[in-house]
Amino acid sequence: MPDPDLVAHVASSTGLSEGEAARVVGDVLAHYRQPVEEYVRRRHARLQLHGTRNPEIYRAIAAELGERLVAAPELSERQLRRIIYG
Known part of the structure; x- marks a missing residue:
């Protein structure tokens, strides 16, 4: 699970649900981890x-x-x- 504070920030700043924000954060982190x-x-x-x-x-x-x-x-x-x- 990505950093909960980051997920909450992305959710609040974009209007995404917590689940959607967690998926977006996870995708971005995976991109940079390759x-x-x-x-x-x-x-x-x-x-x-x-x-x-x-x-x-x-x-x-x-x-x-x-x-x-x-x-x-x-x-x-x-x-x-x-x-x-x-």
């Missing part, structure tokens, strides 16, 4: 679907990783490629 490698692979695939080329993808992912709630370590383009392609 391993860096999983996040990189998922974002790469999504950006490729929209026609973005790898050099732009690598720059975008590197910037996004630095903005995460708990920032991931800075990864080079080579490290990103290794995560994606093995």
Whole structure:
């Protein structure tokens, strides 16, 4: 169960029920708990679907990783490629 104070805050500020707020908070926390490698692979695939080329993808992912709630370590383009392609 997510932090009850956070759930209560989300419920009161959004008009969601406590149960709905708990689910939203749980979903957000799960998103931020995913391993860096999983996040990189998922974002790469999504950006490729929209026609973005790898050099732009690598720059975008590197910037996004630095903005995460708990920032991931800075990864080079080579490290990103290794995560994606093995």
